[in-house]
Amino acid sequence: MKVLRILDSSGDRVILFDDTHAEAQARAEAQALFSRMLATGGTAFKVNRGDGKPDERVSDFSALEAETIVVPRVVGG
Amino acid sequence: MDLSWRATWQGLRRLLQPCGRGATALRPSPGSPTALFEDSRREARLLHWTAPDAQTLAASDVAEARAHALLMRLLSPAQREEFERRNCLTVTVPGRGRFAILPRRTLNVLNLDSGECYCCITASEVPLSDLMLAQKLLLEHDPEQFFAVANCPSEFLFGTAMSGTPARRPRRAGGVLSRMRW
Numbered sequence: 001m002k003v004l005r006i007l008d009s010s011g012d013r014v015i016l017f018d019d020t021h022a023e024a025q026a027r028a029e030a031q032a033l034f035s036r037m038l039a040t041g042g043t044a045f046k047v048n049r050g051d052g053k054p055d056e057r058v059s060d061f062s063a064l065e066a067e068t069i070v071v072p073r074v075v076g077g
Numbered sequence: 078m079d080l081s082w083r084a085t086w087q088g089l090r091r092l093l094q095p096c097g098r099g100a101t102a103l104r105p106s107p108g109s110p111t112a113l114f115e116d117s118r119r120e121a122r123l124l125h126w127t128a129p130d131a132q133t134l135a136a137s138d139v140a141e142a143r144a145h146a147l148l149m150r151l152l153s154p155a156q157r158e159e160f161e162r163r164n165c166l167t168v169t170v171p172g173r174g175r176f177a178i179l180p181r182r183t184l185n186v187l188n189l190d191s192g193e194c195y196c197c198i199t200a201s202e203v204p205l206s207d208l209m210l211a212q213k214l215l216l217e218h219d220p221e222q223f224f225a226v227a228n229c230p231s232e233f234l235f236g237t238a239m240s241g242t243p244a245r246r247p248r249r250a251g252g253v254l255s256r257m258r259w
Contacts, residue, residue, distance in 0.1 A: 011139070011207065045219075055217065069151070073199070
């Protein structure tokens with residue numbers, strides 16, 4: 001099961017999905033949200049990758065691993 | 078006007094001194110006079126607030142707790158230990174040095190070599206711990222984006238710092254002050 005966490009005012013919105021046929025709807029929802037967030041300037045990072053692999057920026061939905069954090073668009077304060 | 082960068086840097090360094098409190102020390106212990114005062118103040122506030130106001134406050138507390146737990150989980154062991162000791166965390170940006178992320182919303186990213194502060198926030202409202210997590214991830218894995226959007230008041234005023242010792246670092250003539258006629 002993969003986890004997509006979108007940072008928002010509630011802390012984070014969590015979407016669980018995987019590549020099985022049974023989770024097709026959840027995966028489609030996750031992909032739509034992922035695409036929308038990146039299209040509006042958000043940035044996604046693969047985290048908790050295991051085996052000592054460092055976190056990494058990701059922009060391709062098919063490349064998502066176990067856990068992904070999506071940061072909303074950032075602006076100068 | 079005194080524009081001593083050494084004085085500014087020394088002032089900023091004091092912010093990073095160990096303060097002897099962990100993340101949990103932000104809230105006073107239950108039953109202590111401070112806690113009772115905080116409780117009564119909170120209660121008085123709530124009495125004057127409407128029910129939606131109280132719900133918003135409760136929701137923001139829950140959101141912050143949730144964001145704090147996520148931040149703690151995603152920090153490296155060294156960063157977690159530092160956060161518990163100093164309530165801030167340090168990240169290393171390849172080619173740019175070390176940066177401290179302080180627990181506040183504006184000008185909270187501090188270059189530990191030059192003393193310059195950067196301000197970069199999310200366009201939508203997120204809890205403070207989520208903001209710190211976003212800044213950590215951007216600095217460590219996408220620093221170009223961070224520095225492309227972050228505001229740095231000293232660079233705005235005096236120009237970008239060039240290489241050299243932090244105390245006597247020359248600056249490119251790009252700041253607004255360099256374009257003013259005195």
